[in-house]
Amino acid sequence: MNAFSTLSFETAPAVRIARERYGSERSSTAAPRRCEMGGGVHVGPAFAFGPGLGSGVEGESADRSDMSLRAAALLLLTTLALAAGCDDEPETPTVIEAPEPPRAAIDIDDPSACASCHATVVEEWRTSMHAHAHHDEDPLYGAMRRFRMEREGPELASGCAQCHGPRDPSDPDSPASRVGVGCAACHGLASVDRGEGSRMGARALTYSQSGAMRGPHDVPASAPAPHGVGDAAPWITDGRTLCLVCHDAVSNPQGVANCTTGAEHAQAGADQSCTSCHMPQVEGASGAVSSRATHRSHAFMGPHHLWREGEQGTAFMASAVSATPSLTGTSLAVTLRNRTQHAMPSGFPGRMVVVRAIGFDEAGAEVWRSFREDPMTEDPDAVLNKVYVDAEGAPTMPPYATEIARDNRLRPDEARQLTWTVPSSVTRAEIQLIFRLLPPSAARALGLSEDPVAQPRPLLAVTVTR
Ligand code: HEC
Ligand code: HEC
Ligand code: HEC
Ligand code: HEC
Ligand code: HEC
Helix, strand or coil: CEHHHHHCCCCHHHHHHHHHHCCCCEEEECCCCEEECCCCEEECCCCCCCCCCCCCCCCCCCHHHHCCCCCHHHHHHHHHHHHCCCCCCCCCCEEEECCCCCCCCCCCCCHHHHHHHHHHHHHHHHCCHHHHCCCCCCHHHHHHHHHHHHHHCCCHHHHHHHHHCCCCCCCCCCHHHHCCCCHHHHHCEEEECCCCCCCCHHHHEEECCCCCCCCCCECCCCCCCCCCCCCCCHHHHCCCHHHHHHHCCEECCCCCEEECHHHHHHHCCCCCCHHHHHCCEEECCCCCCCCCCEEECCCCCCHHHHHCCCHHHHHHHHCCEEEEEEEECCEEEEEEEECCCCCECCCCCCCEEEEEEEEECCCCCEEEECCCCCHHHHCHHHEECEEEECCCCCECCHHHCCEEEEECCECCCCEEEEEEECCCCCCEEEEEEEEECCCHHHHHHCCCCCCHHHCCEEEEEEEEEC
């Protein structure tokens, strides 16, 4: 769909900004334009702001950017002519042209530079872990990175930044890296090439030299954007190829699988894309330059949203699993069904969900609990997690493991029943699902025990009465 055709008269903010930016004006002659009334399509002179930025799709000839850089006034004139009916041969209009603009009209690695035109997605993105993927912004990643660099050497840093700072992995502290997984990492791409499938992070990405931003829509070169534009990017529209660049599967040097979200999703024969769940359609336009009534959320909701304000994230997380309890005689049970299309929990190998059951008597007093201190020793079936061990069989961090000793997570689509025997005095029971980003032992090793990320958070709770 040609989104621009429906919104070309609603770009006042972009036009105003452009005019402010290129305020000093002089006259010149516009290139001829073509006008097709029937389809409502118009092609004006290429309207772009930066040499080499304008033509949009990578590899296109320089012609279109050579058609030169017009200031906002040109668009307004063209627009007025079109609005007036676009009859006959256009006379040569007098246009006001900007002086040579700087090479990049905006810094594509600065998400604040997008806000005037795409405000809603910028705000959403700021709440996402993609905006907190740099080691100074994410205490857990920062601590793990430090821990590993002390043991494995400083060379590790650029490897981590392949995915945590993909715009400039060779310098994890440059401004572009500090942004984390920013707009340009996903939209400033000329191509995605995973090789045989093992190439991940920035190694799989070729950035557009022209600074073109490609999204889910075909945007014609005439769009008044301060960045190049282009056709819809297939790796974006299929809802998964782009995500798998960083979320597919990573093994440690010993060949032991660490993160496997993409592989889990593929094995499950999933029929929903990553974006259909993680970028749901939400009300409202994506920003001032869009006339669409909805857009896909850029909050990239996931477990970290349980640690943040806001019900949206809690509701998203609760959608991960359904829990159906029953209480008959002295048997308490809950059936858990994984509603994601990958394992639950997925992703970072330290995640765990602990299922805790508490029984109350007629008077409402607590008379029973499925565990008191340590669920891994008292009720291990009720812990949905992975355990990594070294060659001696001792638990270790995933990067150093030689084996996965246990993977008790819910598989995609799995329904699993947990059962407990409770005292007959129990007339009501509550079953709680509790999420942890990392096990307490790892939090201690990383010096994070007091950090909020090391505290458990409720995922959901259900009650059942006899
Ligand atoms: C992790 C990758 C990723 C990041 C980071 C990202 N986007 Fe997107 N963006 C997407 C995907 C995927 C879509 C398309 C969703 C769909 O419609 O299927 C999209 C869609 C869009 C759209 C089209 C919205 C519409 O109206 O339909 C705009 C505009 C956009 N992004 C701007 C931005 C800006 C600005 C930033 C930075 C603040 C950003 N994006 C960060 C992946 C990303
Ligand atoms: C002065 C206004 C303006 C600014 C600032 C701006 N853009 Fe745009 N952008 C546009 C216009 C106009 C379009 C084309 C209309 C559309 O498709 O929404 C566009 C289109 C896009 C698209 C394609 C959207 C789609 O629907 O496929 C992406 C992605 C995008 N911009 C990203 C960015 C990013 C990232 C930044 C900041 C680095 C940015 N833009 C800054 C005006 C702007
Ligand atoms: C360039 C690499 C990269 C790409 C591409 C990418 N991600 Fe991410 N994503 C990350 C990193 C790195 C993190 C973790 C950041 C952290 O916790 O420090 C992350 C975190 C997440 C999270 C976890 C959020 C939370 O609250 O815990 C979700 C969900 C997610 N990404 C979804 C997506 C989706 C959907 C796509 C495709 C549209 C995508 N990502 C594309 C690198 C990427
Ligand atoms: C049917 C909906 C659905 C689909 C499809 C889906 N997810 Fe998820 N995903 C969820 C839910 C709900 C959660 C939260 C529960 C959890 O952490 O496992 C989640 C969690 C995640 C996390 C967080 C893991 C962590 O603990 O940091 C990442 C990353 C992620 N998904 C990426 C993806 C990617 C990439 C795809 C596509 C290959 C995908 N998801 C497909 C629903 C979905
Ligand atoms: C191939 C891409 C990739 C590389 C390389 C990578 N990561 Fe990540 N990392 C991710 C993604 C994607 C996530 C997001 C969430 C998930 O899947 O759970 C993540 C999440 C994390 C988390 C959890 C953060 C949190 O807040 O929950 C830690 C810790 C982490 N990475 C450490 C590292 C370290 C240290 C390195 C370098 C040795 C590294 N990562 C290299 C992709 C990568």
